[in-house]
Each structure stands twice: as C-alpha cells, then as structure tokens.
Amino acid sequence: MSEQSAEQSEQAVGTVGLMRPLGAAVPPAAPAPDETWHFGQVLKEDADGHPVFEATAWVYHGEGNSSLVRPVLLADGFDSGHSSLDGLYDGLQNGAYPFLGELRRRGRDVIILGWGDRSASVLQNARFASEAILRAIAGRLGDEPLVVGGFGMGGLVTRYALARLEHQRIDHRTGTYFSWDTPHRGAWVPVGLQAFAHYLKQINPYNRALSDLLGSPAAKQMLWRHLDSVRGTAEMTTEREEFLAELDRVGGWPRRPRLLAVANGRGDGSGNGAEPGVPALRSTGTVLPRTVLHTQQEGAGAVVAELRALLGKHETVTTDDLPEFDGAPGGTLASFGIAAAALNALPLASAEAPVAEVCFVPAVSAVSVRDLDTTQSLHTDIDKTDPEESDVDDYLCASENEPHTRITEELGAWLLDRF
Secondary structure, rough: HHHHHHHHEEEEEOOOOOOOOOOOOOOOOOOOOEEEEEEEEEEEEEEOOEEEEOOOEEEOOOOOOOOOOOOEEOOOOOOOOOOOOHHHHHHHHOOOOOOHHHHHHHHOOEEEEEOOOOOOHHHHHHHHHHHHHHHHHHHOOOOOEEEEEEHHHHHHHHHHHHHHHHHHOOOOOEEEEEOOOOOOOOEEEOHHHHHHHHHHHHHOOOHOHHHHHHHHHHHHEOOOEEEOOOOOOOOOHHHHHHHHHHHHHHOOOOOOEEEEEEEEEOOOOOOOOOOOOEEEEOOOOOOOOOOOOOOOOOOOOEEEEEOOOOOOOEEEEEEOOOOOOOOEEEEOOOOHHHHHHHOOOOOOOOEEEEOOEEEEEEEHHOOOOOOOOOOOHHHOOOOOHHHHHHOOOOEEEEEEOOOOOOOHHHHHHHHHHOO
C-alpha cells in the first residue's frame, strides 16, 4: 500500500459510532401507530422525505382499548441523529423480551417518545416530554395514573421533566416513574476513546462524527468526565455542573410518583472482566500505524492513548488518578469493537479490539446508590447495601453485565409487575 493510499484511508475514517456502528443494518418497518403526536418545530427531513420534528410520540393502544386508558410513556435515550420509530419498535418488541407487546397485552397504552436530536440538551428535550405528559393526561379516558420513564438518557429527561412540573405546581398525574440503565450519577466513555475521536477529526474534519457526538450538549451533561480535545484534560464540564444545579433547583427527583430503576449491570460488585491498563484497541495496519488505546488505570500519568498517523502529530494521552471504570459492573458499550470494525472496513487497514466492550453506565449510577469517585465505589456490592441508600424506592440489577439498555425478561418482567 502506498503512503498516498494510506493517507487517503486515514482521511476516510468517518463511520466510527459510539452506541452502534453508524452503518448498522436498517430495522424492519414498525406497524403503523394508532396516534402520532408532534412537538416543536421541523428540524429537517428524514431519508424518506418525512419531516423530523423536535419530538414525536408514537402511540399504540393497549389490547381492548380504542383510545388512551392506561398510558405508559417510554422516552428514547442518547445517540446521534433523530429517533426512528422502526428502530425503537424493533428494540422494544423484537429482542430477547417483547416489552412493548407485554405492556399492550396487559391493557397498557404505549407512548414511545422520540427526539429530533438525541444528543440535544436534556433540558431542551424535557420540555417536549412535559408536553407529551400533559397531552396524555388530556386525552386519557378515566383517571388511571400515568407511568413515565425512559431508557438511558431518556430516564434523565423524564426525571427532570416530572420534577420540573412538580416545581411549577403542575399536576403530572403520574403514579410511577422508571428508568432503565439511566446514568443518574453519570456515564463513562473511555478517555482514550474520546482522544481517538478528536484525533480523527484533527486529521481531517470529515472524520468528525464521534467527536461531534461526544461534544454534544447531552454528552457533556451526561459524562462523568469529558475530554474536549486531544490535549485537553478529562474533567467535569460546565454543562454538567449547570445541569446538576438545575436538577437540584427543581428538587432533584419527582416526589409524588413511586421511583423505580433497573440496571443492565450486576449488583454483586463483579465487573465485566476488562483489566485496567491493557490495550483495548490496536491498529495493526498501515492506516494509523501503531495507534493503541488502553483501558483506564488508576494512578498518575496513566497512558490511555498512543495516537500515531502518517498525517498529523503523534500524541500520547495520559490521565491522573481516575477510577478504573472500564471493567466496572454496569451496562456496557462495544465502543472499542465498533472503532476497530470501522478501521477494518478501510482498504488494507486492520485493527483488533482485545477489549471490545467496556462499562458505560455503572450499576451504582443506574440505581443511584453511589457516586463514581473511586474504583471501590464502582464495585459496591449493591445487593448487600441498605436499599435506603438509593435515591429510588425500588430497583433491580441484572444477574450479568450486559449491553446498555438491553431489554431482558429479567428486568422487563420485574418492571411490568410493579407498573
């Protein structure tokens, strides 16, 4: 492979995603909803020429219902781009457990709330969550209390929306709030991977997808520590500080509904097996030669990224005294594996991901029982911890560390029994 060809390949690494590969397979078409509600302005058109609003709710009536009777609102989480009904329906219905179908079978009307920009500010999308809640109340027959919650970031959006409605003394008529693997105390994206994203963009702005997602308002509000450039310092952002202050201003949590939470991570403190300070991604080809990303290790001067390219300056990225997040119990993302797959898709490039999956939402964050300041806190034995130490009324951790927001019978049936 010529040096010119390698340089062209380096400039074409534009399809690295965080939550899933940007070129992931298209899900099957969802059945037509019984109702569709739009909120806010039109932001753009989708690939089929349909308008994409700031928020959209797709409503599926429960079995035997011809209108809203027992509403359950499910809010989408964090990712790039806009929410897709096809993708949401597929995840809710066609995975390991048909959560949507089980809700409807029990007479629950499902309101799937999606966003025109899934990486927009939590506070911005919460406005539309509030509008959807009030519309559900207005259109509901009878007086059955609502169930309101969301997946991942969607749990933060609805948590804030309900708390703000209470702060404004507006009756949200919600009896139960739930969150599914929501980063109540923060989420984690490896600092080495953040540096790699910014390095790709630094080589060529075309490679901006992952860097831009990590620089979005939602990411800055959600991540426990954020890196804004290759040579930056991993730290709490001003956006996160302001978001937490605003959440505190409205009471932190809604007080009227019962609060439920489930985590896709184990509750016994057992991690996912990712060792600290080892190579997680290694470029083995001519493209980005000898680039290595490492899992997080405690201590001063811990190397998390060795970034090498034919174009651009070689960089070594280190951190000081950060907890060993990558192997912690919690919902996982295959972020290193996705990055390696993107490199392998390039002509004559190659990469391997010895540690493909790492922790994204620590279990202690998902059930809001500990802050994330130490490795010891991340490995808290939640099962043996006094439930009163959690901010929620009841919670369940998965029996295994599994992908973030994966819908399983273990977690789904537990929630349904408490709805």
